[in-house]
Amino acid sequence: xxxxxVQPRGxxxxxxxxxSAALGLxxxxxxxxxxxSGASPAAGPIMKPLPPELFTVxxxxxxxxxxxxxxxxxxxxxxxxFVRNHTATPTIDAETWRLKxxxxxxxxxxxxxxxxxxxxxxxxxxxxxxISAFIECAGNGRSFxxxxxxxxxxxxAWKLGAVGVARWRGVRLSTVLRRAGLxxxxxxxxxxxxxxxxxxxxxxxxxxxxxxxIAKALKDVLLAYEMNGEVLPPDHGFPVRLVVPSWIGIxxxxxxxxxxxxxxxxxxxxxxxxxxxxxxxxPAEGSxxxxxxVVKSAFELPxxxxxxxxxxxxxxxxSWSGNGAVRRVEVTADGGTTWRPARPIGRxxxxxxxxxxxxxxxxxxxxxxxLARGTDDTGVSQPEIAPYNTLGYLFGAVVRHPxxxx
Ligand SMILES: Nc1nc2c(c(=O)[nH]1)N[C@H]1C(S)=C(S)[C@@H](COP(=O)(O)O)O[C@H]1N2
Ligand SMILES: [Mo]
Numbered sequence: 001x002x003x004x005x006v007q008p009r010g011x012x013x014x015x016x017x018x019x020s021a022a023l024g025l026x027x028x029x030x031x032x033x034x035x036x037s038g039a040s041p042a043a044g045p046i047m048k049p050l051p052p053e054l055f056t057v058x059x060x061x062x063x064x065x066x067x068x069x070x071x072x073x074x075x076x077x078x079x080x081x082f083v084r085n086h087t088a089t090p091t092i093d094a095e096t097w098r099l100k101x102x103x104x105x106x107x108x109x110x111x112x113x114x115x116x117x118x119x120x121x122x123x124x125x126x127x128x129x130x131i132s133a134f135i136e137c138a139g140n141g142r143s144f145x146x147x148x149x150x151x152x153x154x155x156x157a158w159k160l161g162a163v164g165v166a167r168w169r170g171v172r173l174s175t176v177l178r179r180a181g182l183x184x185x186x187x188x189x190x191x192x193x194x195x196x197x198x199x200x201x202x203x204x205x206x207x208x209x210x211x212x213x214i215a216k217a218l219k220d221v222l223l224a225y226e227m228n229g230e231v232l233p234p235d236h237g238f239p240v241r242l243v244v245p246s247w248i249g250i251x252x253x254x255x256x257x258x259x260x261x262x263x264x265x266x267x268x269x270x271x272x273x274x275x276x277x278x279x280x281x282x283p284a285e286g287s288x289x290x291x292x293x294v295v296k297s298a299f300e301l302p303x304x305x306x307x308x309x310x311x312x313x314x315x316x317x318x319s320w321s322g323n324g325a326v327r328r329v330e331v332t333a334d335g336g337t338t339w340r341p342a343r344p345i346g347r348x349x350x351x352x353x354x355x356x357x358x359x360x361x362x363x364x365x366x367x368x369x370x371l372a373r374g375t376d377d378t379g380v381s382q383p384e385i386a387p388y389n390t391l392g393y394l395f396g397a398v399v400r401h402p403x404x405x406x
Contacts, residue, residue: 091234092194118180126176135164136162137158137248138249153389189217191212248291294396295319295374295376299370306403308406320354324376327348330373333362356372367403372398382397
């Protein structure tokens with residue numbers, strides 16, 4: 001559910017500029033002067049605090065702990081929203097930052113050397129829109145390929161916390177593309193990040209970037225500068241990031257510096273080497289590049305959880321899908337003999353998630369597994385087994401949450 005606003009609501013342009021100046025001064029004392037790209041490295045890979053009660057840290061990434069969402073509202077607060085950085089959060093000066101558009105899909109074929117530019121103030125002055133959408137890493141749930149299916153996969157061993165839902169405000173990508181002179185023959189748009197180049201096995205793969213087909217780019221993609229009503233935080237892409245609803249997280253390029261618009265198909269390692277399905281069931285070059293997320297469900301419980309016997313516990317959780325709104329969630333505590341419907345809390349949404357609750361009164365001590373299974377409005381339910389792929393993407397099978405009844 002989205003509404004186009006003619007005026008930026010929430011923060012004004014002046015608020016944003018003032019806040020960005022303050023961020024630059026206070027967030028990073030001793031930071032180096034901006035490099036020519038307008039970016040400079042931070043002290044650590046992530047700037048915001050990562051207290052252990054909110055996050056599990058994996059190298060340059062931080063996973064949200066699901067128990068930290070219990071009692072929170074619909075949206076994931078910024079202080080507990082997961083961070084996935086290929087390298088490190090850069091510091092970018094919004095005053096000198098420019099979004100640069102070039103390529104054969106724009107009238108006059110502007111070049112990298114002479115691109116069409118939008119300043120931060122230009123973007124903030126365009127009609128804005130706010131959407132509520134999840135951003136979820138394609139590898140979310142990857143560790144369950146190993147723990148539930150006995151399969152070896154590579155990448156961060158996320159549980160289910162590489163996902164969050166936020167309110168994103170920004171300008172529609174379609175608005176910017178049209179103002180830049182989009183031609184009818186454009187096929188792909190490649191957003192590129194201003195963070196450091198990604199080095200993989202000693203090879204410099206360049207800036208983090210991934211092409212987006214023009215149909216998706218024009219449909220519901222946002223160039224976002226606000227998150228949950230605040231200036232977009234550095235870790236989440238300040239000053240501007242893409243938000244690509246329903247698609248895997250890599251599509252939502254943070255710290256976007258340029259957009260190549262092309263009348264030819266574009267490629268980058270992020271749609272050829274990564275973010276496809278590889279393995280025995282796929283062609284050598286992999287599946288087609290991944291797009292939509294799969295259906296998933298998670299309990300707002302510690303891993304493992306400990307609950308008291310002979311008490312009524314109100315279990316809570318959330319389910320979401322890249323295909324559309326989640327319509328139904330069922331829960332079992334007896335390994336699937338009996339599935340009970342969870343009660344929906346509030347709204348469901350095509351691009352966000354559904355919150356739910358279900359009471360449970362365990363009557364014997366011991367080790368249990370709680371399972372939640374979501375079904376979306378295209379009729380797709382979570383399977384028992386997720387299709388194996390070597391990079392461990394799209395783990396959509398029902399997750400077995402360990403619970404100790406004491
Ligand atoms: N420039 C840039 N954009 C990026 C990334 C990155 O490392 N650099 N990581 C991507 C991946 S893999 C994911 S899952 C999301 C994570 O967004 P978040 O850190 O705001 O949660 O950002 C995407 N955009
Ligand atoms: Mo990701």
